Amino acid sequence: MASLEAISQIIDTVSEFVFASDNVLVKKGSFKELGDYLQRIAPILKQLRKEKVSDSETFNNxxxxxxxxxxxxxxxxxxxxxxxxxxxxxxxxxxxxRLKHNTSEISRAIGLLPLATSGLSAGTIEEIERLRDNMQAAEFKAAVSEEEILDKIELGIQEKNFDRSYANDLLLLIADALGITKERSTLKKELEEFKSEIENEKDRAEAIQMDQIIALLERSDAASSTREKELKYFAKRDSLGTQPLEPLQSFFCPITRDVMDDPVETSSGQTFERSAIEKWFAEGNKTCPLSCITLDTSILRPNKTLKQSIEEWKDRNTVITIASMKEKIQSGDEVGVLHCLQTLQGLCEQKDQHREWVVLENYIPVLIQFLSEKNRDIRNHVLVILCMLVKDNEDAK
Structure with a gap:
């Protein structure tokens, strides 16, 4: 009978699963639990094969x-x-x-077996019922440490927080969860294997998600050598030109007339700076400041596409500003030097990525020369900038 042949195949597959589960790289306990369940099922199947239970639609199912x-x-x-x-x-x-689904379905299938006519003892059948209950109640979940990492990844992608220190912290959490050393070479090797895995991914939706994770993790120090970072940065910088771009009209908030930081759409489809439109509503206004259409004040949708465009524009101009100021700082004009240092300090305070660009532009040797400057304000600005550049940055140190 076909079912008896299938039973033999199942018994063989159980043995193969149990043997292979010793080599899993994650969730060893969960795979062992499922393996234990399957090993308890195998004798039942052997008994059914021995008794040559008659085929029926339920049994075959x-x-x-x-x-x-x-x-x-x-x-x-x-x-x-x-x-x-x-x-x-x-x-x-x-x-x-997937483990939960497999376990639940296997438990359901056991419930369809003709145990009453199988020749098994009443005690064995009771034990099988307990096994079914245990399998149905089995919980397979990501560990707390894994959930923490996944939440941090999701937050980083959602907020587009590709900050170097954020990525470094995330990579250290991953190293702890995987039980690997935190040496840069080891972390880089793991990331390269991850990237290689994604290149072979056939599921496009999953590949896009994984690309976002890679973009986040590649901001870490371990992802690239200093030379690799320099090549990537200068390729980007040289493609931007030398003049900052004026902001597009759509970047400005119609209320404040300033470039937006957190653009949100109202129910009318118009976009405003979040704090500005919230203040507008708080003052008792119920209509759109532009169209005068009555608004649903509970609806404020983040305009993620516009926010990304604004961020890209800001980053482009910041790269150009950092690159162009270096020559001005070296000009020797005390007033000009002080103005550039104030601007540079402000940029370094804004984002970790700005600090990395300053390091890649090789500002550190230039700044160190000003430590012997007579002007105290210049020395103070230089010290503050240098402290920011070397903080949590082994390459800069």
Missing amino acids: AIEILNREIKDAKKLVQECSKKSKVYLLVNSRTVAK
Whole structure:
């Protein structure tokens, strides 16, 4: 009978799963738990094969489910033995979800087996029922440390927080979760394996998500050598030209007339700076400042596309400003030097990425020369800037 042949295949697959589960790189405890369940199921299947239970639609359905789900579990255990550790970590929720699904479906299939006519003792059948209950109640979830990392990744992507220190902290959390050393060479190797894994990803939606994670992690110090960062930065800088661009009209808030930091759309489709439109509503206004259309004051949607465009414009102009100021600082004009240092300090205070660009432009040797300057204001600005540049930056130190 076809079902008896399928039972033999299932028993073999169970053995293969249990053997392979010793080699998984993540969730060893979860895979062991499922392996223990499957090992308790195998004797039941052997008994059914021995008794040559008659085919029926229900019996065949149960065998089909068992065959499918245990094969899928075997596929999962193989994936978790071969894929990169970082890839598996960022997919830990998916792995847990698949384990839960496999376990629940296998439990459901056991409930369809004709145990009453199987020749099994009443005690064995009771034990099987307890096994089913245990499998249904089994919880497979990402660990607390994994959830913390996934939440931090999601927040970084959502807020477009590609700050170097944020990425460094995230990578250290990943190293702790994976049980690997925090040496730069080790972290770089893990990231390279992760990137290689994504290049082979066929699921486009998942590949896009993984690309976002890579973009975040690549901001870390371990992702690139100083030389690699320099090449990437100067390729970007040289493509921008030498003159800052004026902001587009759409960048300005119609209320404040300033470039927006947090643009939001109202129910009328118009975009304003969040704080400005919230103040407008707080003053009792219910209509759009531009169109006079009555607004639903509870609706303020972040205009993420516009915000990204504004950020890109700001970054472009900041790169040009940092590059062009270096020559002015070296000009020797005390007033001009002080003005440039004030501007440079302001940029360094804004974002970690600005500080990295200053380092890549090789400002540090230039700034150090001013430590012997007679003008106290110049010395003070230089000291503040240097302290910011070397903080949490091993390359700058």
